[in-house]
Amino acid sequence: MGAMSRAEATHGVPDRLRGRASRLLSQLTTRSDRLINDGLARADARKWHYAVLASLQDHGPGSQAALSRRTGIYRSDMVGVIDELTERQLVERAPDPADRRRNLITISARGRRRLRRLDDVLDELHDELLAPLDQAERDQFVTLLTRLLDHHSDAPDRADGGS
Amino acid sequence: MGAMSRAEATHGVPDRLRGRASRLLSQLTTRSDRLINDGLARADARKWHYAVLASLQDHGPGSQAALSRRTGIYRSDMVGVIDELTERQLVERAPDPADRRRNLITISARGRRRLRRLDDVLDELHDELLAPLDQAERDQFVTLLTRLLDHHSDAPDRADGGS
């Protein structure tokens, strides 16, 4: 009981569905992605641009494969992202003299300015995303997400499930 | 404080990225979706099957458009879902005598059995998904997700931002 909450927004979505964390995650992420993508598009950027620029700023230059690992963007997709960033002169792509397999990606001054701008944009967007939560709840939310994500990151181990 | 948690899994992902709720959501949802999809695939089902069956069970028969609204599945995609469910004889699709525009979708006995099975499967999968959280935290998590989703559901109104 008491779980009635506001019975208004309920078009007739069964509780079975409404309470499933996986469904809540999917739907919320769809909306979150749209919010963020639209917001970044208005600034002529995409999520991946931010991820790469942030990684370069915080951890220095790196090969495309390294960036791929740092950001979670797939190797195959990284090519295009670097292309776009290069077009906009936010990064530079140069062959690594020390290892001629690699392209060394470096953030430019312009890229740093852009990153600062995108950080502001994202702050605003997240404020909108998390609007209904107070600060303590936002922290709580991020903590829970982080714990879940850590748990499901790679290494499925052979944790349990003897067999 | 204390938010340090295990500093291990950090390959070198910048804090800027790690702490962004939108990113945590995206990544966690990717993993969650994979978990759920794989699990359901093993039972010859998909998320959409469950959504439709649950909606039919809890709210009775309905037109495809109604199901679309109840489940959040797009009208265009609903066709194929009903096709698949019909193939498996989990639902029946019949023209609505009262309104010849409509197809009335009804769940079959077999569909009800299937739904019960899928509920079990999903229970297990969610247990895996939420493994690192205790019951109170799971509830908290679901509550936060629900509040956020409600806030971002449809009707952006003209809340603020005049123009």
Add this chain to the structure above:
DNA sequence: CGTTCGCCGTTAGTGCCACTAACGGTGTCG
């Protein structure tokens, strides 16, 4: 020294999903 193995960047393509556009068939309202 040469062979094997692995990583690197790149291209092409797959599948899922949310979403748009357009169509003909059908009901409703004025």
Add this chain to the structure above:
DNA sequence: CGACACCGTTAGTGGCACTAACGGCGAACG
């Protein structure tokens, strides 16, 4: 009757995660 809205359907778009395969290069080993 005519305008309009809804219904189911088809086709197609774009983003994203992911796979497969390739040639270029480096490192390790015998």
